[in-house]
Amino acid sequence: MPRRPWSREIYKTPELYDELCGDHRDDIRFYVDRAVASGGPVLDLACGTGRVTIPIAQAGIEVVGLDVSPLMMKRGMEKAETAGVSLQWVEGDYCNFSLERKFPLILIANHSIHAIEDYFSFCRFFESVEKHLTDSGLLIIGDLNPGSPGFDLHKVPKLSSDEVLSINRLEWSKGNREQKLSYLYPKEFVEIVEYNSFRVTEFFGDYDGGPFSPEKQHMILVCQKA
Numbered sequence: 113m114p115r116r117p118w119s120r121e122i123y124k125t126p127e128l129y130d131e132l133c134g135d136h137r138d139d140i141r142f143y144v145d146r147a148v149a150s151g152g153p154v155l156d157l158a159c160g161t162g163r164v165t166i167p168i169a170q171a172g173i174e175v176v177g178l179d180v181s182p183l184m185m186k187r188g189m190e191k192a193e194t195a196g197v198s199l200q201w202v203e204g205d206y207c208n209f210s211l212e213r214k215f216p217l218i219l220i221a222n223h224s225i226h227a228i229e230d231y232f233s234f235c236r237f238f239e240s241v242e243k244h245l246t247d248s249g250l251l252i253i254g255d256l257n258p259g260s261p262g263f264d265l266h267k268v269p270k271l272s273s274d275e276v277l278s279i280n281r282l283e284w285s286k287g288n289r290e291q292k293l294s295y296l297y298p299k300e301f302v303e304i305v306e307y308n309s310f311r312v313t314e315f316f317g318d319y320d321g322g323p324f325s326p327e328k329q330h331m332i333l334v335c336q337k338a
């Protein structure tokens with residue numbers, strides 16, 4: 113069954129997103145370094161308001177941002193103009209896109225993969241990525257670890273570690289907004305990657321390159337085609 117395109121309330125108000133997340137900088141250096149190492153072009157899936165896309169462009173790397181929300185990208189375009197950089201913005205669903213070109217680096221930052229609500233859509237996501245990634249290219253997924261102690265922050269019920277694809281509610285602290293998001297546990301995530309003919313070549317628990325362990329807040333998966 114085809115998935116519905118994403119149209120959550122938070123992404124209709126990009127100013128609110130930037131108020132909540134715009135200042136998050138802890139992952140920027142990581143992505144910019146990887147973008148520079150790849151030589152570009154880079155594809156930033158679910159680019160939103162360009163929080164990561166714009167710094168990559170500022171580093172002189174060609175970058176394409178893709179997002180399902182024109183409002184998020186409109187704000188991103190304004191920010192890019194202010195920053196004096198040009199980049200390509202594409203409206204599209206990361207589970208079904210066709211750009212007719214390949215990239216040595218595709219990334220999906222700030223747990224944007226949580227918008228995927230079922231296994232079928234995960235398969236479509238990896239199918240689309242597979243078509244756009246060069247043979248030795250890297251897919252980087254920046255996600256949160258629902259098993260970490262800090263995850264209480266998001267007010268989701270604690271789940272046992274053997275639970276599969278857990279759909280929970282996240283409550284934003286402002287404006288009584290809430291979103292339905294899926295949270296994958298580390299083992300399940302690696303299995304989904306492998307089921308979809310990719311392999312995890314590096315697995316970090318923070319953006320300084322520290323290895324993943326169960327108490328880490330972040331799950332950063334660097335994947336390649338198997």
Ligand SMILES: C[S@@+](CC[C@H](N)C(=O)[O-])C[C@H]1O[C@@H](n2cnc3c(N)ncnc32)[C@H](O)[C@@H]1O
Pocket residue numbers: 117118123133157158159160161162163164178179180181184204205206207220221222223224227
């Ligand atoms: C948490 S924001 C992250 C934005 C940006 N990557 C960042 O790091 O700040 C999630 C973004 O995912 C986008 N999004 C959600 N579902 C999507 C889909 N199916 N295809 C493309 N973009 C999607 C939303 O519109 C939103 O801009």
